Amino acid sequence: MDITRRDLFKGSAAVVIAGAIPGVGVAADDPLASWADGPAKRAILDFVRATVNQSSSKFVPPEQRVATFDQDGTLWVEHPLYTQVVYCLERVPVVVKAKPELANLQPYRTVLSGDRDAIAKLTMDDLFKILGATLSGMNVDQFQAEVKQWLDHARDARWKRPYTELTYLPMIEVLNHMRANGYRTYIVTGGGQDFVRVYSEKTYGIPPEQVVGTAGGTTFGYDRTGRPFLTKEPKLLLNDNNAGKPEGIHLMIGRRPFAAFGNSTGDRQMLEYTKAGDGERLSMIVLHDDATREYAYGPATGLPDTKVGTFTQALYDEAKSKGWIVVSMKNDWKRIFV
């Protein structure tokens, strides 16, 4: 592989601009160069070729070309913790500094202790408390600035690289290839919409308005000078997981996707909803089966399922029975990271 990071993003930027023009893409002999030849790669190329071909019965008019991508585990690494959860845990000291009374309360005390084993044992309720405390109460502009600053400095523990560099090259190629063929690419993530929007344009070439995610309410108000601003509230508007994914797609996009990509049970309903549409549709699910180059979890690995990125045997069976494309990271991807 001789694609450098610089080349990739030069290509990506070009596609962002050219992407709205059907048929105009970047010059490339093989738009999915990091994919091994096989049924998964062929299915993507065939789907795109057929749906943009005006003389094909599978043709999809440009305005209807919507493709949705889960993020965590589909576009970038989700193990051992979702990046946004890492952010929230690392924000706890800031929250406690503003509200010192929290220091002796759970789950804050555990987080502040730095005890990794104890932190790993926090319940979902504990995590929701921490998410609520660290993702709300501030001006939306301030939140964006804080996330951006954190991302600039935070490093993944295993790879010692910025989280935004732990994206999967094969999926970036899919994003680029679909955009080059007039598809509008959306992220549809269980992660926080405001969080992902901070880096989605730079990282994936996906602008904020094409990020659908778990979303809280905001409240409009005025500062002391009378200038209006929005405050992030702990009120949940959209839980963009499971059934919330097609519901969120309807709310934010208003069209059924023609292609959808996921990697866990949280994506099941989105993949079902997409595949059930009229005409040619593509649903694809990524199997994490490469413990050496990334991680292995889920049914094909024989390893126990984990809290993060659950991919059950039932989901695997459904994928096979419904004609979704199952992608093996180990076998289908010649290279993992950008």
Add this chain to the structure above:
Amino acid sequence: MDITRRDLFKGSAAVVIAGAIPGVGVAADDPLASWADGPAKRAILDFVRATVNQSSSKFVPPEQRVATFDQDGTLWVEHPLYTQVVYCLERVPVVVKAKPELANLQPYRTVLSGDRDAIAKLTMDDLFKILGATLSGMNVDQFQAEVKQWLDHARDARWKRPYTELTYLPMIEVLNHMRANGYRTYIVTGGGQDFVRVYSEKTYGIPPEQVVGTAGGTTFGYDRTGRPFLTKEPKLLLNDNNAGKPEGIHLMIGRRPFAAFGNSTGDRQMLEYTKAGDGERLSMIVLHDDATREYAYGPATGLPDTKVGTFTQALYDEAKSKGWIVVSMKNDWKRIFV
């Protein structure tokens, strides 16, 4: 004026396709031909010219070019009733047929009586009941088909024309001109998002994913054959009026608009939020002061305010003091309808 409806929409279609390419627009000597020369027309042309000029200090990068438009009273007629309210009132017999026990209950009995004076006196609570009953409980695909069918046949009582033809030509020109200069145009309406999305593309060249409106939740489920579908629920997710407009913009777009257009107090916070952004911003408000060619209501007319499209003296004063452009339909628009 020699712009025919056919010419207009040929132009509009061309712009929809070319609109994403900054600097590439439709050839036109005067993109705002139906506007009288004056400060309002000049303000729009100056704003667009400056913000797309790379050597101007007011330059706005293409990806940030977002313009938001209220619909009722800003893009099309809102008197004597919002079109969507007419739709809901006319759907009451269908709802009552399915649930005959409603026939003797208020407000349904009043609506079924056809007594226009009594219907005009329904309270907001009554209207919300009717909206809830007629806009929820069905498959979203079925709802879209029903609205489309209704729009194809319904006629405005005064003009005897389809509602979708009662759009303001000067505002269609603004939409086209902004798109031709790389702006992405959004509707941000107090009206129902699902309702407006049915016709927005054909009527305004605005695709469903660029319609932000009052939105209810949906519920994902499966029909008897196992095929997934979404049902419209009476649960309110976003009341896209007043403070709900900037909140909805943040939720659905995630960027502060550079230009916003409204016509009532329901648009106040959107216009404030837009104008308060950094750099060059345009906020514009349409004054209904033409009783002959359309309707007259609001402060400049000396007429009492109405329930529909409230435009108070306080809003007028705020517009003047904050440098919003106030558009007189009577004086600034040479022609009203497309």
